[in-house]
Amino acid sequence: MGFQALDYYALDDQFTHEERMVRDTVREVVTSRVMPTIGKHWAEGTFPHELIPVFGELGLLGPSLTGYGCAGTSPTAYGLICQELERGDSGIRSFCSVQGSLVMYPIWAFGSEEQKQRYLPEMAAGRAIGCFGLTEPDFGSNPSGMLTSATKTAGGYRLRGTKRWITNGSIAQVALVWAKLDGVVRGFLVPTNSKGFTARDIHGKWSLRASVTSELILEDCEVGEDALLPGVSGMRGPLSCLSQARFGICYGAIGAALACYDEALSYAKDRVQFSRPIAGYQLVQRKLVDMVEEITKAQLLCLRLGRLKEQDKITPGQISLAKRNNVAMARDIARDARDILGANGVTHDYQCGRHMLNLESVFTYEGTHDIHTLIIGASVTGIDAF
Numbered sequence: 001m002g003f004q005a006l007d008y009y010a011l012d013d014q015f016t017h018e019e020r021m022v023r024d025t026v027r028e029v030v031t032s033r034v035m036p037t038i039g040k041h042w043a044e045g046t047f048p049h050e051l052i053p054v055f056g057e058l059g060l061l062g063p064s065l066t067g068y069g070c071a072g073t074s075p076t077a078y079g080l081i082c083q084e085l086e087r088g089d090s091g092i093r094s095f096c097s098v099q100g101s102l103v104m105y106p107i108w109a110f111g112s113e114e115q116k117q118r119y120l121p122e123m124a125a126g127r128a129i130g131c132f133g134l135t136e137p138d139f140g141s142n143p144s145g146m147l148t149s150a151t152k153t154a155g156g157y158r159l160r161g162t163k164r165w166i167t168n169g170s171i172a173q174v175a176l177v178w179a180k181l182d183g184v185v186r187g188f189l190v191p192t193n194s195k196g197f198t199a200r201d202i203h204g205k206w207s208l209r210a211s212v213t214s215e216l217i218l219e220d221c222e223v224g225e226d227a228l229l230p231g232v233s234g235m236r237g238p239l240s241c242l243s244q245a246r247f248g249i250c251y252g253a254i255g256a257a258l259a260c261y262d263e264a265l266s267y268a269k270d271r272v273q274f275s276r277p278i279a280g281y282q283l284v285q286r287k288l289v290d291m292v293e294e295i296t297k298a299q300l301l302c303l304r305l306g307r308l309k310e311q312d313k314i315t316p317g318q319i320s321l322a323k324r325n326n327v328a329m330a331r332d333i334a335r336d337a338r339d340i341l342g343a344n345g346v347t348h349d350y351q352c353g354r355h356m357l358n359l360e361s362v363f364t365y366e367g368t369h370d371i372h373t374l375i376i377g378a379s380v381t382g383i384d385a386f
């Protein structure tokens with residue numbers, strides 16, 4: 001039997017037929033293609049490259065973009081795709097978020113026609129991979145302080161700097177590097193075989209182990225005129241990409257929470273202590289009920305968030321609120337699920353420990369929990385507390 005996701009408030013009928021179909025297809029693919037091997041990949045710290053063409057074929061790379069080989073789904077369907085992927089693993093969802101929201105989206109929104117034709121169909125099919133280079137060793141929560149620079153040359157631009165914690169860095173064919181040109185942040189599409197470009201993987205992670213995380217080094221890296229993203233300048237460029245990706249993460253976190261809840265519930269019904277299933281004890285029921293309550297609230301937030309995005313009424317503060325709430329919710333649920341599984345919960349035989357550790361990265365990237373507090377705080381008080 002396939003995965004039965006918690007739907008305590010019968011939200012299923014709030015989705016369109018197409019949204020349900022997309023969700024159910026991805027759910028099945030995650031069950032049949034991701035679940036059998038993800039634990040091994042995570043344990044060994046390897047990325048499941050074999051899934052890339054599968055995702056390309058299903059239209060999961062840049063799904064809500066239109067034209068250029070992209071599927072053109074509704075934002076809600078995109079969110080549900082993220083939810084299902086993260087039910088498998090946050091690293092899998094991260095791969096698709098970076099490809100679709102952080103690299104394909106800015107090319108689609110701010111790129112020249114030539115850049116769109118060159119990159120989008122290949123990336124939608126999974127034949128070309130992208131990475132998004134914003135964070136630097138000394139500039140994480142405050143990316144506007146970045147040191148990476150671009151200087152105009154006779155035939156294009158010369159880039160200098162270091163980007164760190166870059167998902168897909170060493171497997172990408174194109175890196176979207178954010179750098180200051182005459183003091184203004186601009187995006188550059190850097191082919192990763194450019195002279196002066198190096199990507200080195202970061203090893204020894206406790207978290208997102210089935211995802212590639214790299215450092216990008218740009219040592220007088222020369223790119224042509226056609227590398228510059230013409231349609232955006234300033235921090236609006238990277239921030240608008242982050243809004244797209246954060247929207248998907250709000251749903252993705254629910255997927256991780258659903259997986260942990262499901263595992264904890266079935267374990268609690270089977271596990272007998274003091275001659276009774278532990279699910280029959282009030283303290284365990286309290287934990288399960290807290291999970292149901294928090295997942296349901298997160299689902300309702302996302303349902304509304306998706307519809308606001310469809311009507312083009314969504315605000316960055318609303319995205320921050322859902323990212324902040326839903327990731328913290330999933331992180332707490334993963335830890336409680338681990339607790340319900342007792343000693344078994346600390347082994348690789350169960351998935352809640354993997355989700356628990358993955359969610360530490362999700363809590364930190366795409367704006368830390370605290371940074372989202374400050375974004376919401378600024379929006380309600382009108383006072384910037386950064």
Ligand SMILES: Cc1cc2nc3c(=O)[nH]c(=O)nc-3n(C[C@H](O)[C@H](O)[C@H](O)COP(=O)(O)OP(=O)(O)OC[C@H]3O[C@@H](n4cnc5c(N)ncnc54)[C@H](O)[C@@H]3O)c2cc1C
Pocket residue numbers: 098132133134135137138139140141142164165166167168207208213361364365366367368369370371385386
């Ligand atoms: C696995 C992984 C993948 C990633 N992938 C990418 C990627 O693909 N591309 C990319 O560009 N980046 C990526 N990142 C980087 C990520 O976005 C940053 O780690 C994040 O923005 C936080 O930056 P930092 O790690 O430098 O922490 P810091 O900014 O140093 O923050 C450390 C702590 O200080 C707190 N803090 C900072 N400023 C304030 C303040 N003003 N008030 C209160 N508290 C504050 C933070 O909330 C946090 O708790 C990734 C990170 C990870 C872990």
